[in-house]
Amino acid sequence: MRVRVWALAGVAAGGVLLATVLPSATSVAAVGQSTPGIGPAPPAAAPLPNRQGSLKFAVLGDFGTGDRTQYELADQMVKLHDRFKFELVVLVGDNLYGSERPQDFIRKFERPYNGLLDRGVKFYASLGNHDAREQRYYKLFNMNGKLYYSFSPHRDVRFFALESTYPVPEQFEWLEHEMKSSTSAWKIVFFHHPLYSSGDRHGSDLRLREVLEPIFAKYNVSLVLTGHDHFYERVKPQKGITYFETGSGGQLRKGNIDKSTGITASGFDTDLVFMGAEIVGDDLYFQAIARDGRTVDAGVVKRPNAAR
Amino acid sequence: MITHQRALALAVVSLTLAGCSGTRNPPPPPATTESPAGAPATERVVGPLSEADAAALASMNTQLKRYVELHQKLERELPKLPDNATPTQIDTNQRLLEEKVRAARAGAKQGDLFTPAATPVIKRLLAAVFGGPDGKQLKDSIMDENPVGVTVTVNGRYPDDVPVSTVPPQVLQTLPKLSDDMEYRFIGDRIVLVDVHAHLIADFIDDALPKF
Numbered sequence: 001m002r003v004r005v006w007a008l009a010g011v012a013a014g015g016v017l018l019a020t021v022l023p024s025a026t027s028v029a030a031v032g033q034s035t036p037g038i039g040p041a042p043p044a045a046a047p048l049p050n051r052q053g054s055l056k057f058a059v060l061g062d063f064g065t066g067d068r069t070q071y072e073l074a075d076q077m078v079k080l081h082d083r084f085k086f087e088l089v090v091l092v093g094d095n096l097y098g099s100e101r102p103q104d105f106i107r108k109f110e111r112p113y114n115g116l117l118d119r120g121v122k123f124y125a126s127l128g129n130h131d132a133r134e135q136r137y138y139k140l141f142n143m144n145g146k147l148y149y150s151f152s153p154h155r156d157v158r159f160f161a162l163e164s165t166y167p168v169p170e171q172f173e174w175l176e177h178e179m180k181s182s183t184s185a186w187k188i189v190f191f192h193h194p195l196y197s198s199g200d201r202h203g204s205d206l207r208l209r210e211v212l213e214p215i216f217a218k219y220n221v222s223l224v225l226t227g228h229d230h231f232y233e234r235v236k237p238q239k240g241i242t243y244f245e246t247g248s249g250g251q252l253r254k255g256n257i258d259k260s261t262g263i264t265a266s267g268f269d270t271d272l273v274f275m276g277a278e279i280v281g282d283d284l285y286f287q288a289i290a291r292d293g294r295t296v297d298a299g300v301v302k303r304p305n306a307a308r
Numbered sequence: 309m310i311t312h313q314r315a316l317a318l319a320v321v322s323l324t325l326a327g328c329s330g331t332r333n334p335p336p337p338p339a340t341t342e343s344p345a346g347a348p349a350t351e352r353v354v355g356p357l358s359e360a361d362a363a364a365l366a367s368m369n370t371q372l373k374r375y376v377e378l379h380q381k382l383e384r385e386l387p388k389l390p391d392n393a394t395p396t397q398i399d400t401n402q403r404l405l406e407e408k409v410r411a412a413r414a415g416a417k418q419g420d421l422f423t424p425a426a427t428p429v430i431k432r433l434l435a436a437v438f439g440g441p442d443g444k445q446l447k448d449s450i451m452d453e454n455p456v457g458v459t460v461t462v463n464g465r466y467p468d469d470v471p472v473s474t475v476p477p478q479v480l481q482t483l484p485k486l487s488d489d490m491e492y493r494f495i496g497d498r499i500v501l502v503d504v505h506a507h508l509i510a511d512f513i514d515d516a517l518p519k520f
Contacts, residue, residue, distance in 0.1 A: 102395035102399055130471045134401075135398075137397075138394075139392035139393060145389075165474050166472075167480065169480065202452055207446060207449055207477060
């Protein structure tokens with residue numbers, strides 16, 4: 001599977017306009033890069049095609065601080081929704097930090113994302129290590145009382161939410177069964193702890209990778225979305241699977257991407273980020289947007305070959 | 309990989325074996341953390357236990373079974389929490405259950421569930437898990453955002469500001485299986501039995517993790 005990244009640099013004054021389609025993710029310092037980060041600069045034009053009938057969704061993680069910056073990023077999500085009507089948001093855990101009294105749900109979730117909730121956008125949550133287990137009953141997280149579950153919002157796309165802090169064997173048995181019986185071309189898995197991450201603070205969860213990666217490879221998983229490390233990172237495809245780290249929806253650890261890992265295709269660790277995505281046939285377009293509205297990464301993930 | 313650790317005395321005694329005298333020890337299945345083609349997703353490793361160890365863990369399972377029965381009885385007295393609950397419903401339900409369980413176990417003390425007989429066996433099982441070349445990495449994953457110096461008490465509330473520790477699948481595959489009402493977690497070097505719905509610390513063992 002290739003990840004095509006458009007390197008359209010030169011938005012900054014005096015830069016050179018460069019349009020290059022790159023094969024899978026080699027980190028290239030683009031000329032005139034306007035967005036400080038790691039990897040090629042994203043395109044100047046909107047990278048989400050916004051086709052009628054496509055599945056449009058967003059990804060958010062590690063967000064529920066209740067801080068002003070969380071609200072500001074939420075505003076960017078609404079701005080994107082103004083022109084790109086994503087129908088759902090996938091939450092990769094650490095949905096609420098600290099106490100979880102009723103007023104905290106309002107301050108840390110319902111109020112910042114009120115603009116999206118009012119528009120009928122649905123949030124599908126997975127739990128992180130900061131989340132009380134009872135969040136699975138919270139109606140707006142659409143977990144239906146389950147720690148792990150799957151749903152199919154669109155023909156040919158199935159999402160699988162996992163619980164990564166307490167991965168009981170039964171969960172893996174369930175996952176195998178679900179994947180075996182799924183006929184969806186796109187299998188997208190989301191959970192909290194990353195199998196691949198360049199985080200200096202947390203990094204890759206090798207024990208979880210040992211168990212999950214073989215399952216993902218066996219069943220031709222297309223995409224894995226995680227959080228936990230508080231930055232944005234698109235990881236170079238690993239055994240054909242693309243991994244996104246979207247853990248800076250409210251929390252941020254500046255400068256935490258360890259550039260020496262060699263697995264980063266693109267990274268951004270200086271401000272909050274969420275990601276918009278759109279599936280059109282065999283292509284998944286993605287756009288990572290920062291708190292000030294800048295696009296910090298964008299491109300297309302080609303779906304792996306036919307599901308087994 | 310901790311395959312070689314599974315060749316040692318790793319054992320899992322499920323709650324369904326509570327009260328088992330442990331006189332029959334089936335040979336361990338091949339240890340694996342992967343899913344070879346045609347195999348089930350994961351193999352829970354069952355290794356040989358001495359009769360004494362099996363009896364010790366059975367004593368723990370007996371106490372756990374009693375605890376879970378009490379928990380479930382008390383939970384049935386509350387309105388059932390719907391799958392699409394409001395935060396107020398969630399919070400009210402949880403705190404009511406917490407009060408009920410705490411009151412019903414007013415005299416609870418350390419060792420009631422991790423019994424004195426089972427505690428050294430649990431520690432040995434954990435030592436086996438962490439004894440391999442990956443042991444430090446395993447512990448690092450548990451200690452990730454796991455604070456030290458936190459005071460815990462049996463029947464006390466799980467601290468709201470302490471994130472739950474990661475419990476690696478290799479650890480879960482080794483320790484006795486729990487019902488969905490309970491979880492193992494680590495707070496510092498302690499292994500804690502948490503009543504998930506009541507947010508209570510049901511019991512704990514100090515110094516359960518090795519020092520690296």
